[in-house]
Amino acid sequence: MRLLSFATGLVLVVALAPIAGQQPAPTVAPPAPPTDISLVLSQEGGRRVALAIPSPKAPVSEVVERDLVEPFRSALTGDLGSSPWFVLADPALHPKGFRPPATREEGDAWIASGAQFLLDTQIQAEGTNVVVTAQLIDLRTLRPILGKRYSAAGVSIRRVAHTIANDVVRQFTGRPGPFLTRIAFVSDRDGGRGKEIYVMDWDGENERRLTFHRSLSIAPDWSYDGSKIVYQSFVSTPPGLYWFSLSGGTRNKVPVPTELNSAPSFSPDGKMVAYAGSVRGNPEIFVVNLDGSGHRRLTNSSAIDSSPRFSPNGREIAFTSNRQGTPQIYLMDLEGANVRKLTLTGNWSDEPAFSPDGGRLAYACRNEGDFQICVLDLTTGRTFQISSGPGTNENPTWSPDGSRIAWELQRGRSTQIVSAGIDGSGFKVLTEAGNNGYPVWERTMD
Amino acid sequence: MTKPFRSLGLVLAAGLLVTAGCCTKKPAPAPAPEVKVEPTPTPVPVPVEEPIAAPVAEPVAESLPADLEELNRKGYLKDIFYDYDLYDVRADQRDAMAANAEWLKKWPTVKVQVEGHCDERGSNKYNMALGDKRANAARDYLVSLGIDASRITTLSYGEERPFVEGQTEDAWSQNRRAHFVVTAK
Numbered sequence: 048m049r050l051l052s053f054a055t056g057l058v059l060v061v062a063l064a065p066i067a068g069q070q071p072a073p074t075v076a077p078p079a080p081p082t083d084i085s086l087v088l089s090q091e092g093g094r095r096v097a098l099a100i101p102s103p104k105a106p107v108s109e110v111v112e113r114d115l116v117e118p119f120r121s122a123l124t125g126d127l128g129s130s131p132w133f134v135l136a137d138p139a140l141h142p143k144g145f146r147p148p149a150t151r152e153e154g155d156a157w158i159a160s161g162a163q164f165l166l167d168t169q170i171q172a173e174g175t176n177v178v179v180t181a182q183l184i185d186l187r188t189l190r191p192i193l194g195k196r197y198s199a200a201g202v203s204i205r206r207v208a209h210t211i212a213n214d215v216v217r218q219f220t221g222r223p224g225p226f227l228t229r230i231a232f233v234s235d236r237d238g239g240r241g242k243e244i245y246v247m248d249w250d251g252e253n254e255r256r257l258t259f260h261r262s263l264s265i266a267p268d269w270s271y272d273g274s275k276i277v278y279q280s281f282v283s284t285p286p287g288l289y290w291f292s293l294s295g296g297t298r299n300k301v302p303v304p305t306e307l308n309s310a311p312s313f314s315p316d317g318k319m320v321a322y323a324g325s326v327r328g329n330p331e332i333f334v335v336n337l338d339g340s341g342h343r344r345l346t347n348s349s350a351i352d353s354s355p356r357f358s359p360n361g362r363e364i365a366f367t368s369n370r371q372g373t374p375q376i377y378l379m380d381l382e383g384a385n386v387r388k389l390t391l392t393g394n395w396s397d398e399p400a401f402s403p404d405g406g407r408l409a410y411a412c413r414n415e416g417d418f419q420i421c422v423l424d425l426t427t428g429r430t431f432q433i434s435s436g437p438g439t440n441e442n443p444t445w446s447p448d449g450s451r452i453a454w455e456l457q458r459g460r461s462t463q464i465v466s467a468g469i470d471g472s473g474f475k476v477l478t479e480a481g482n483n484g485y486p487v488w489e490r491t492m493d
Numbered sequence: 494m495t496k497p498f499r500s501l502g503l504v505l506a507a508g509l510l511v512t513a514g515c516c517t518k519k520p521a522p523a524p525a526p527e528v529k530v531e532p533t534p535t536p537v538p539v540p541v542e543e544p545i546a547a548p549v550a551e552p553v554a555e556s557l558p559a560d561l562e563e564l565n566r567k568g569y570l571k572d573i574f575y576d577y578d579l580y581d582v583r584a585d586q587r588d589a590m591a592a593n594a595e596w597l598k599k600w601p602t603v604k605v606q607v608e609g610h611c612d613e614r615g616s617n618k619y620n621m622a623l624g625d626k627r628a629n630a631a632r633d634y635l636v637s638l639g640i641d642a643s644r645i646t647t648l649s650y651g652e653e654r655p656f657v658e659g660q661t662e663d664a665w666s667q668n669r670r671a672h673f674v675v676t677a678k
Contacts, residue, residue: 240654263653266618279621284606285648307649309621323622328629328647330622353622367619369578374619397616411616418616441616457613460658484617 096219099136099162100124101146103179105170115170115177115204122205123168125250126212126226129473131450132219136162147184147191154189162186166215170204177201181211183218193218205252225249225446229489230453231257231267231276232464236481244278246293249446249488251464251477257291258298264289266310266485270317273491277301277311277320277337288322290337302339312356312364321345321355321364332366334381345383356399365389365399365408376410389423392430396421400443400452403490409433409443409452420454422469433471444488453477455484557600557678569596570605570673573631574666578615580626582634590631593673594638604677607631609649610656612665617652624649631671646676 100123105116128135140160145153146167157165165184170177176198183193193214197207206227213223231246237256242263247254258264263281270277277290280298288301288311301311305324312321314334319341324333332355335342346352350370357364362381367374376390376399390396395413402409405425412421412432420434420443434440438458445452446466451473453466462482467474477486558564570593573586582590597603609628611620628647636642657667 242653263650265653266621284646306647307622307625309649309651310618323618325622325625325629325649328626328633330625351619351622351626354616354618367616369619374616395616395619397619439613442618459660 095134096132097136097161097163098127098133098166098215099138099141099157099160099164100127100166100168101138101141103168103170104146106172111170111172115172115201119168119170119179119204119208122208122250122252123166123212125475126209126224127166127215129451129468129475130212130216130224131468131470131472132216136160147182148186148189151189154186157186164192166211168211172201175201177204177207179204179207179211181214183215205248209248222448223492225448225451225488225492228447228492230444230464230477231269231487231489232478232483233265233267233485234478234481234483236483244276245483247477249466250475251479254478254480257293260298267487268312268320269487269489270313271315271490272317273489275313275317276487277313279309279311279322288320288335290320299337301335301337303333303335303342305333310354314357315359315361321357321366323353323355323366332364332379332383334364345379345381347383354398356401358401359403359405365401367397367399376408389425390430393421398442400445402445403447403449409445409454411441411443411454420452422452433467433469435471442485444486446488447490447492453486453488455486557603561675561678564675564678570675572670572672575627575669575671577612577665577669578623580609580623580630582630587634590634591638594635594640597635597640597644600678602678603675604644604646606646606648606674606676607635608654608672608674609647609651610654610668610670610672611652612668613652613655613660614665615652621649621651621653624651627669627671631673 102120103116105111124135127133142156142160145156147165148154148157163186165186166181167184168179168181170179179197181195182191184191195214197210199207209226212226216224226249228249229246230249231244233242234245235242237243241261242265243256243260244258244264244267245254245256260280260282265279267276267278275290275292277288279286280289285306286308288303288308289298290301291298301320303324305326307323307325307330309323319334319336321332321334323330329349330351330353331344332346332352333342333344345364348368348370350368352366352368354367355364363378364381365376365378368377373394374397375388376396377386377388379386389408390410393412393414396410398411400409408423408425410421411418417437418439418441419432420440421430421432423430433452438456441455443452443454451466451468453464455462456465462484464477464483464486465475466477558567571589573582573589576583597605607628609624611624615623628649632645632647635645655668657664
């Protein structure tokens with residue numbers, strides 16, 4: 048019944064020193080300002096940058112290959128290969144050698160392989176630590192626009208790769224990618240009829256169990272500062288709202304006088320949760336402070352009200368109601384006033400999730416057949432669908448940079464967490480063991 | 494098997510009702526001034542003999558299993574089923590609910606938890622609330638049949654605990670249910 052105590056994050060020392068001297072000629076490479084590169088991107092009409100990522104140079108050894116090179120390579124290409132900014136040049140076409148290209152001819156050989164930029168990396172093992180150098184070279188000028196050295200414990204090699212991938216994305220867009228963020232989720236992999244809360248890296252690696260309730264614990268939400276997770280658990284009767292701190296400790300109950308007590312959502316300041324509570328069989332939306340004070344009912348309808356989500360500015364709450372027939376998503380303010388219907392199409396809409404900037408709403412939508420993931424642009428009112436194909440798609444959650452959505456996909460008897468860019472590209476299956484659902488993406492970037 | 498059992502239950506329930514009627518009358522006479530006129534002994538002896546006789550004779554043959562888990566395995570209370578995305582007690586489920594109410598009247602100390610369940614076709618979070626509606630609709634129906642509300646608690650499992658695996662209408666219709674669990678004897 049006690050739970051979790053785990054170290055937050057792996058230790059990573061990032062030495063930001065530009066690589067000086069050595070074989071790569073450019074000293075403190077005068078990188079082209081990121082804005083120029085962004086300009087290139089927009090000038091090319093949003094076309095992706097062609098990036099070559101050859102395997103890192105490393106000492107030849109089976110252990111190095113298995114423990115460092117392979118995890119580093121898969122994390123780096125996994126990150127940048129699924130980013131909406133890049134397309135990876137086919138490694139089979141990479142020229143041999145020429146790293147980094149020293150002459151125009153060598154540079155042209157890389158360009159001929161389909162690359163515009165080369166991400167050249169080198170791993171050095173020093174005892175249990177690693178030092179990784181990375182250079183991002185513009186193949187037209189042969190100049191590095193990024194040059195850094197990273198040092199960390201060898202076991203953190205994937206984290207080094209994610210940090211490099213973030214730096215590469217930042218170079219082009221001015222903002223890091225989501226590669227150091229995590230996703231909390233629910234899994235039944237431990238058997239029995241229970242479900243527990245887990246966390247994993249954004250790419251599905253490094254899964255760790257967080258709760259040990261031997262009960263049904265579902266529908267987690269992550270506080271905006273990343274320090275707490277709130278969820279519904281059946282450890283008590285009626286089920287309750289619980290939260291724990293990711294830095295360790297036991298579970299805490301939010302004392303509420305209602306039953307049901309499902310789908311908690313943190314307010315952006317982390318002081319309050321909105322949730323669906325029931326009084327004598329009438330599910331309504333409530334807000335309550337974590338200590339149980341300030342308990343207030345916001346909706347007043349004999350219909351079903353469920354699935355509340357705070358907007359990122361904390362001034363509104365989206366929720367689901369069948370008050371006008373089929374379940375649809377509505378918006379209200381924190382007094383429960385100014386209610387308006389957001390989803391106007393389909394026969395079932397639920398599980399709203401605001402994009403980090405609050406401008407869009409992802410949700411589970413259904414017209415005919417299965418649930419899909421839809422995104423509603425709250426400014427234009429236009430809706431587009433990002434999932435496709437057979438299966439039931441539910442519980443969307445946004446990456447903190449707004450570039451991706453993760454959700455749960457049920458196909459046959461298997462439910463797994465998947466993610467894709469908001470244009471539907473870069474589809475990834477993140478989980479494998481047991482059934483996994485209710486993903487919620489951490490809202491901080493690192 | 495079930496029919497003779499049920500009629501036996503009805504006889505016993507009737508006996509209990511007589512008992513209940515007599516016992517509640519007993520403390521009441523104070524306000525009525527006629528008590529002084531009529532000799533009290535007459536109503537007393539008749540009910541006293543009857544209730545003692547009934548429970549003594551029957552419980553030997555019929556008693557509930559001591560263990561709650563075993564008791565629940567017996568399935569004295571019948572689950573009821575719902576239409577898709579609805580939570581009212583269906584007309585064809587009313588007989589089962591009447592039988593459940595009779596059984597609960599027969600065993601007046603029993604407490605029951607009503608679990609609301611949904612099929613997997615709706616969305617998870619909405620279904621959790623729908624299950625709450627279903628469980629409460631079943632509770633309200635039992636109350637309307639005379640069961641004290643304090644004996645009944647409710648709980649929604651949404652679509653988290655399906656009874657039947659599979660993605661067929663048959664499986665779904667089995668999973669849209671109120672399930673009754675005895676929590677105290």
